[in-house]
Amino acid sequence: MGKKHIVLVTGGQRSGKSGYAQKLALSLTANPVYLATSRVWDEEFRERVLRHQADRGPEWTNIEEEKYLSRHDLNGRVVVIDCVTLWGTNFSSTMKVTRTVPWSS
Secondary structure, three states, rough: OOOOOOOOOOOOOOOHHHHHHHHHHHHHOOOOOEEEEEEOOHHHHHHHHHHHHHHHHHOEEEEOOOHHHHHOOOOOOOEEEEEEHHHHHHHHOOOOOOOOOOOOO
16 A cells, blocks of 8 residues: 555635646546535535536545534545535534523623
């Protein structure tokens, strides 16, 4: 098995992070994995997801997982996780928070 490493690609919204990460993944393997963490909230967004999957091509394994990335056996695979920020948001958006401090002092 080859050397394992993590590459974190950062940048602003719609700055080309995903495209860069996909090109990098394809340079490392012929069959990368695209692990999408975005929550699909309506039919319009579902169509966007399907369009993006088709754009990536058949060499990609596409996985949609909002929270529990470790459910998937990705050992030895090259994986693009898109997006780490949304992944974290998925946890916080389902948390129940009780406020114990008054809103104003």
